[in-house]
Amino acid sequence: MSQESWSPTPDIEDLIWKHAVANALRHGGKALVGPVMSKVLGERPDLRPHARELAKYVAKIVEKVNSLTLDDIRRLAEEKYPEVLEERKVREKEKKLPPLPNAEKYKVIVTRFAPNPDFAIHIGNARPAILCYEYARMYKGLMILRFEDTDPRIKVPLPEAYNVIKDDLKWLGVKWDKEFIQSLRMEIYYDITKKLIERGGAYVDLCKPEEFRKYRDAQRPCPHRDEDVEIQLERFEKMLRGDYGEGEAVVRVKTDLTYPDPSVRDWVAFRIIDTEKYPHPLVGSKYIVWPTYNFAAAVDDHLMGVTHILRAREHMVNTVKQKFLYSHMGWQYPEAIHFGRVRLEGFILSKSKIKELLRKYPSKFHGIDDIRFGTIAGLRRRGILPETIWDIIMELGVKPTDAIISWDNLAAINRKKLDPKAYRLMFTPRPIKLIVRGLEVEEIEIPYHPANKELGSRKVKVSNEIWISGYDAELLRKNKIVRLMELANVELEEVKSEEEYVVRVHSVDLETIRKLKLPIIQWVSDADKLRAELVVPKGLRLIRQRGFIEGSVRNLERGCYVQLMRVGFAKFEDLSKGIARLTFIHD
Secondary structure: OOOOOOOOOHHHHHHHHHHHHHHHHHOOOOOOHHHHHHHHHHHOHHHHHHHHHHHHHHHHHHHHHHOOOHHHHHHHHHHHOHHHHHHHHHHOOOOOOOOOOOHHHOOOOEEEEOOOOOOOOEHHHHHHHHHHHHHHHHOOOEEEEEEOOOOOOOOOOOOOHHHHHHHHHHHHOOOOOEEEEHHHOHHHHHHHHHHHHHOOOEEEEOOOHHHHHHHHHOOOOOOOOOOOHHHHHHHHHHHHHOOOOOOOOEEEEOOOOOOOOHHHOOOEEEEEOOOOOOOEOOOEOOOOEEEOHHHHHHHHHHHOOOOEEEEEHHHHHHHHHHHHHHHHHOOOOOEEEEEOOEEEOOOEOOHHHHHHHHHHOOOOOOOOOOOOEOEHHHHHHHOOOHHHHHHHHHHHOOOOOOEEEOHHHHHHHHHHHHHHHOEEEOEEEOOEEEEEEOOOOOEEEEEOOOOOHHHOEEEEEOOOEEEEOHHHHHHHHHHOEEEEOOOEEEEEEEEEEOOEEEEEEEEOOHHHHHHHOOOEEOOEEOOOEEEEEEEEEEOOEEEEEEEEEEHHHHHOOOOOEEEEOOOEEEEEEEEEOOEEEEEEEEO
């Protein structure tokens, strides 16, 4: 048989249906062609010569599966493919993190999440936060939250960010045992620095930056490196008194001058910042000598008893730098675990880029919780659940490779978690009027959820004038007969205009539609309609879909989750000036 005339046998069709249903259940009701194709060919490698034609059939069946509701897909799996549900149970066993290295060496495991409060945290920052909390919980240890805010000039702390970050962590379900703010610990850092100088592990460098770089690149000590300890201590006191200006003096930690990475050679531990010009939001201009990240973080990890540092791979060079400080002080360095960076497909995570957008276009973006940003606040406002982010992070674990979280994957996980708690509502974007003849029902009662009876039901007034979406009007023209969900089957009689059709009741039973394999569409009664606006993010654009929604939305609480039938999941924002406003989450 040639490839051009090839068509699947009933058993192959059934195999495609099985894998399409399994994939749809895995992705919250939306199957993907590629994975279904891979599964079918994996089970039937003899079909590879017909892959081109097979792909067309797979796409058709996937489209049919995706036109079903998630509840219908579940019923189909229960009736025809129960093995799919068993495989799913096995796959969904809780994922666990690998053991911490050398955990047996420590009486108490202590982790720390140390954000810079210069902005809100994003999904990439959620990784160390969740991992630190989860490991502390696994080992019945402690987790520290530490705000690293010792750069009032470049990474300027924002007064509101401290609480924003804490709110985001609480929303994620991350709990910490102790909390510290580095800008309130300056005297501690000064005391450690004096001890470090006394031990010969640091010195005050008065060279100009470009002059020091020449020495560094030549692997030679600068003239101040080996001067007497008393001179170094006196210079440090002068720094603290304000005898030097910005750039005139720095404290350097002594390292290996031949180390291959020049940035490691005698790295800067303290620099002078003019806090009259760049005041710190918490301590104002009280201090002018500020520790760098590497110094403050290293000292605090020791003093706070941190046993395991979990941070991104780009910090590996910082681990090298900090170990020189630990060696000088005779301290034991914590176990360091470095994992890859995280990106969220289609979202901006860069703090600097988000800040720039907010600065340039203040009227176009809502703020740090804008639904187009990958901040935790933005994802929360969009309608992504904390459990979803948790699952994603646990899946990534502590892998050292960078990871791109696909929006489809995140949406699939979120969809499964939203589905049991989302109120079903009918929404008709680009509404088209139907005049329905032969309709004798005046009111019907529809459950808010087909399975979750706790969500209750609503009564919907019915009139002979109803509204369907412009998309469904095309289905009506094409199929002539459709089912108005939960109401009746109607047949097209006349297209009076592009905006008004006439239909008559064909039948009321669901079985007729199933036998004829005709579509089921949503509708809103003219007697029960309310204007609605659905905001759909597309990259950095916001598309506003306007139409009618059933009036029972008035009974729902602001911020609750809904599933707009055959449109997607959304978050009900508010009811203002007679318009229900919703934010699209995902389909």
